[in-house]
Amino acid sequence: MFLGSIFTSVWTDRLWFKSVDYSGVFTTVLVTRTVLFVVMGVLFGAFVVGNVYLAWRLRPSGLPARNDDPAARYRQTLGPIIRPVLIVLGVVLTAFAGSVAASHWDTYQMWAHGTSFGQKDPQFHKDIGFYVFDYPWLRFLTSFSFAMIVIAVLATVFMHYVFGGIRFAGRGPSFTRAAQVHLSILIGIGVLLRALSYWLDRFGLAVGSSSLFDGIGYTDAHARIPARNILIGIAIVCALLLFAAAVIRSWVLPAISLGLLLLTSILIGGIWPFVMQSFQVKPSEPDKEGPYIARNIEATRDAYGVADTKVEQYTAKTSLTPSELTKSAESRVSTRLLDPTLIAPAFEQLQQVRGYYTVQDTLDVDRYKLDGTNQPQDIIIAAREINLDGLQDSQRNWANDHTVYTHGYGVIAARGNKRGSQGEPVWVEKDIPPVGDLKLTTPPRIYFGEKTPSYSIVGQPKGKAPVEVDIPRGGESGDDPKANATQNTYDGKGGVPIGNVFNKLLYTFKFAEPNIFLSSRVNSSSKILYDRQPRDRVKKVAPWLTVDGDTYPAVVDGRVVWIVDAYTTSNSYPYSQHSSLREATDDTLTQGQSQAALPTDQVNYMRNSVKAVVDAYDGTVKLYQWDTKDPVLKTWMKVFPDVVTPKSEIKQSLMEHLRYPVDLFKVQRYILREYHVTDAQTFYEGGERWKVPEDPAGSSSSLQPPYYLTVARPGETDPKFSLTTVYLPNSRQNLASFVSVNSEATSSDYGTMQILQLPSDTQLDGPSQIANRFSSDKGVTQALLQFRQSDAQVLNGNLLTLPVGDGLLYVQPVYIRRSAAEGTYPVLQFVAATFGEDVGFGQTLDEALRVALGLEPGSAPTDDSGAAPPPSSGDDTGDSKAKTTSQYLADASKAYNDAQDALKKGDLATYQSKINQMNDLIEKAQDALKK
Template sequence: MFEPEDAEPRAADAPGPRRGRRLLVLLAAAVALLIVTGIVADFWTDLLWFRSVGFTRVFRTQLLTKAGLFVAFALPVAAILAANITIAYRVRPPFRPRRDTTTEELWRMFEARRRLVTTGVAAGVGLLVGWVAAGEWRVFLQWHHGVRFGVTDPQFGLDVAFYAFGYPWWRFLLGAAFTTVLLAMLVALATHHLAGGLRFEGRPRLTSAAQAHMSLLIGLFVLLKAVAYWLDRYGLAISSDGVFPGWTGLKYTQANAVLPVKAIMASIAVICAGLFFVNVVRRSWLLPGIGIGLLLFSAVLIGGIYPVLVQQFYVRPAEADREAQFIARNIAATRQAYGVQDARIQNYDAVTDVEPGQLRADADTTASVRLLDPSVVSSTYQQLQQVRGFYAFADLLDVDRYLIDGRHQDTVVAVRELNLSGLGQGQRTWVNQHLRYTHGFGFVAARGNTRNPDGKPTFVESDIPPQGKLGKYEPRIYFGEQSPEYSVVGAPPGAAPQEIDYPDDTSPTGQRNNTYRGTGGVPVGSLGRRLLFSLRFGEEKILLSSAINAESRILYIRHPRERVAKVAPWLTLDSNAYPAVVGGRIVWIIDGYTTTNGFPYSTRVTLDEATADSLTSPERQVITPREEINYIRNSVKATVDAYDGTVTLYAWDDTDPVLRTWTRAFPGTVKPRSAIPPELLAHLRYPEDLFKVQREILARYHVTDPQAFYGGQDFWRIPDDPTEGSGHRGRQPAFYLTLRMPDQPRPTFSLSTTFVPANRPNLAAFMAVDAEPGEDYGTIRVLQLPRTTAIPGPGQVQNNFNSDSRVAQIINLLRRGESDVVYGNLLTLPVGGGLLYVEPIYVKARSGTSYPLLQKVLVGFGDRIAFENTLQEALDAVFQGRAGTTTGEAPATPPGGQPASGDLNQALADARKALADAERARVAGDWAAYGEAQRRLAEAIERATAAQQGSQPSPAPTP
């Protein structure tokens, strides 16, 4: 009559497992709710962002296309899988043989929940396939809206649009069909096995109904294989066989062996598929087995061995002759696809001898030589123009041109951006980082061809508030390359400004505050939107902060390239966005490329490899760094307003069929070229990454004779960067500078590079492209040097500079004490009938707060070298005392206007004293005194060198 002592506790614990299951269900529901909420928040804030920039059509088109593809693939796949499971179940044998316990248990579970399992499997796989299909929205839109190139491939006579737009889509459809049939076969086999229609007793056995079912599915699979064989024929025009790395298109073996084999294999596959379809009725594996055997035998013998025999025993013994026709196709297609078919290549018999007045005809070019190296002077800008620690400049500055004092001049430009890492630890609160420190301030520009007497840049626009020659403009940088992830700005009229604007010694607080009045960003005053953005950024303070008001706006996705990439996801963007003052605003200019990997016969390049050089950094790499292409056009010029974030796309190459295709897919998003304002046009330039890709191509494809191309004896390569200014090794960068090529009437803002032979260090060619919008914009000119003349290449010239005894002595003196020497960019210019090398030399302190100052200039022409205080002095020294040109630099005279002393000991003593004075000034932070000491050091070194050589020194510059 009494229960055991543990009976009641067991009764009390009985609900425990149920409570555990409920807890797990609640936990899973909470996690699912969080995921769904996050997805909704990201989706809705993305929609708000697209509305704020006026590109809602892009968002809508992407969304509808993805949704349409998802449904169009998910539903048929799910239906096909469900149908095959149902068919396999309905044709199950009425009497099932005895089977193992596990299989019986699985069958009972399946039969009890057949509809649920069928729906679950079909829906799960369908959702997965639909998700993959939605990711192919770009491929679909290009196929759906594709326009003709007007160029046909030489083998099949099809327009290039078929390969660029159509072929990828048909390949995707075929792959989806293969996947669907294969999945249908798997679920059908699994169902037949559970239902008893497939037994494994010694060898697999199928019932008659199951055999008919599987014969139909296998027949469909083999029929799709026949379609694949036929489609492969066209794929040969854009595939690479590895014989010539990077090449696409048919070679001799593909055209004469593989192409007919593909047609034969397609026919055999159709026959084999027909035998399987017959087996649906006949239900014997004999004929289908013979068909599969024939298909496999043909694939090995005809598809595999025969092409290898043709290549090995017919093509390879006379490969140059056999492949000549196809090499010619590759050369023509590659030059056309990369836009270098009209490159002007001319022989240039460069002289190495010098004589007085030799540069007279090139006075304009030498006067424009850019001495300021944008890869070196960033820290100089930082020290001289940073103003406060929460401002920063880019590590690599940009080169542009401005109309200054009535003349267009090359300038090195940068913007003073906000740098939150410069805040002290106590200042890094959420309010400071997102509500108060919201923007950078100001534009800085310096002449590229001059310097101050102490080696500092000659600024034409500087300081806070901005002072200079660029006129009035909005200086605030709310959208930039270093902007915070998000900032909340704006306040009601009359409210006290809360944003830190800029330092101001006249203000009682030492700063000026500002309230954002622009139209950029998204209004975030309502509770609902604050909740959405709290979820997006994972920050509850957005929801709770009382500082956010009805007029507040949130700025996000602020990097110029990210903004352009989001509104134009079909563009590949140049790695460098550069700032310019245009129409009273600072705007970022970004070059956009349209590319494809489907141009028949054109050689492929990988963008990150083709654009890499000694200055490349991850921040300046293209957005899709591993993207392979074999066609590229600079089809779009994009701008981003630094104040309100407005994104504008302008068609630059409106004849490009890829651009025309995308503008049909996204109508109204790209403005015509005629809409580019003249003040913006003046700052557009030929893009760096395109030029780097083109020089990579022209290093080989300047050779147009198939036999010579096959031999490869005349191929070039881009030389390594011989200077130390970049901090690491790599290929020499391309340089923006103003120069005049031999066939040009006047100097032009250009982008230039050099080539050396593939296996030698001497100069092979010099290449420049007109980078300034105008009639000759984009014209590529190549000066090809005589193959028998050993003109020094960049590496050899740098070696000559370093090994020159006088140069080495001065460099050693400059490096004494706490100073170090930085080599600037080694520029090459075609002047005086030869090639002139110019390299600026900077001096900076080795420790503490330091920045490089331009102190000397190295010049080389032929075998003659000069190392002087100014470019003018160096040119005159090389060209026997009178170069015949004026660089615009002020004449250098020693203090007091007296000749410098020739006494070596006194000069060395003066140099040591100058070094000591420079170090004391550096420690004290007196940069004016530091610059003066550096000037005296350079002057003393000049006197010491002249005294040692027993000649009158070139006078040093006066402050």
């Protein structure tokens, strides 16, 4: 059964890789693992068993059977069965060691095909490729060999003891000549391996971690590395003395040398560095560690791809003139208001069509050229996927789950910056069959997606009626799925043929499902589709890549495809700071979700080297080279030739939908909290460290995610699709900086990261403070009161930060969900905005911003200077001195009545403006009363 399960797993993997045209990957990995298993496992097992057998052959003859000898009982037991015991021991050790070695197939391949980085580390002057490719494999070989020696020594000592080569009598153990020679040679080899380990330890310091920074520090350079050099020499001398013990009949010199090695490792390897660190480095740590901190900063910024980040001092002003407001209209018009985390229920309820379709809980942001223009616009897009949980209980059976409801259909897309008259999305692609602007030219069936069933069996012979539900029509009809839909038969090239008896049996065992073998639905034309999630397919065909957690659908050349960003990573880049991918990418959107798992969670080098595309219909996987300079990718392209397609072959139609990956940006954001500082002294002091703000709309411990937005950065005239985030000072809540990276793959400065750093004395509110201001503003509170008092639910959307007019604008969409009953969904009703001190609230961003700036809704500049007219305060004469307290209160009352009239009409902009006037007039009335 065990061997059968292994065969089933391997053979079905072979069939799967063949179906996606990646047989070379399967063969390379299988051959490498097999060779390592056999060679390393047999070497380990043969070495240990050979030494045990040698100890048995060297046993002294004619040992007397003494009752007080505890070894006699073992001797009597093992003697008759020694050969079977040795065979079993050899098999067990071979299997164990071979499995360990096979799991390091990728480490071996990187060592065998390593590529030069063209950069040398500042301490040992070795190419960085030595640390990334050579060091891990050499370290594994050393550890593997040392473990082999240790087990061999222990097993040999036991065998010599049992069969009389070692006896305990008098003051200590006594050895036969054969046992002494045997053990001295074994231990000598082990000490030589320890010398090799000391040599590697020096390089390990360059990729090691410490409490202050990663890499070699002052104590490492001046104590630990010299100590390792001394220990190498002592270990070699000790090994030579042990070998000499094979000639001379004395353990004195070897014992002295081993004691000297142990004592030296404690004094020189432990105490000396401790004393230097405590009494020489700590009192002057900034000065001593300064040059090494500088190395760490430079290496870390290089390793994470943030060395070219542009940091600009930015004094964000908090007011705009009407002229500036008009000039900034283009960037504001393109601002995405639909929140991908809240709008999914609206997509489902309005475009689900049938209960067995669904979309992801968090939708995706992409951009398309609409309305015949060349300017891409932000849209929210989702694939309409199959959802078996949406079927009625009476419809749930094996045939329906795996042969009838096999695929989703089409995509749903809405404009990111517009809302319908009732707050609903404005569609650019909808319905089944699809209607819209995305130009789907082929049947957009979704057989491969993020919510597809574990497996489906598809395909029918010619002339046989199709059974797969395809395009829904008419009304629901209960138990009969065919009554309300047309049927289709899959004709794509994806999937594994299971028409023959052998393949049926294989997949019957693989999925533990006898219906696969017994059902008449499985015929000579059948294929089985499995491993259908795009991320899983990419990880399977390229196991050396780390896959981004955010996969998104796109319409490219009329077909629906999934775009997957993939990374090459390492944890052996010298001097670079290690970080946890899971910790760095954790935010509101990933709470409770399983993120991309790394070969090791700790990395200190990361590149977005591959853009992968998975066809939603036939599951075809295409890997495109993206980072043409990455040595790690070049190494893997040597291991798997012809697997990665050159970047030059990416079509323009696909290039338009590629974007800067979100997980890479999160990791870079995590690193730049500290490493935006490039001065070693400032870095050590830690006063300029930043933090990522908590998400005002999430739980108290979740971080605000980055947002894809189309914005015009300062100094740029055209808005660009960007990935954005903000930072706070480490112990405060006001804003420290705004960060954006150009996410347009077709742009010449794609990937250029810009940090707009605010002066330390600037008190511009951060996201939590802005959210608090929105929730406590009188105008906003009164406008939402009617909803909160009813059964409606008020949902705050993502809080966006936008650079506008040399300042920073905060925008938050507000959604209303009428009730928690089935079939309801959030609708975008209002927009809150602030630019400076005042809050604006309206049904559009333009209305909200004008109110926030104290401008009448729809007002425009009236003079050439562009100066803003003074905000209306209800004072028609303009002579504030002529008014009394009672007149101010009368005007305030009128403004309040006007506000209530506007609220009844649904004119939120006028309502907010009048409320602000009322508040100003009340303050003036108070001032007049004091006078």
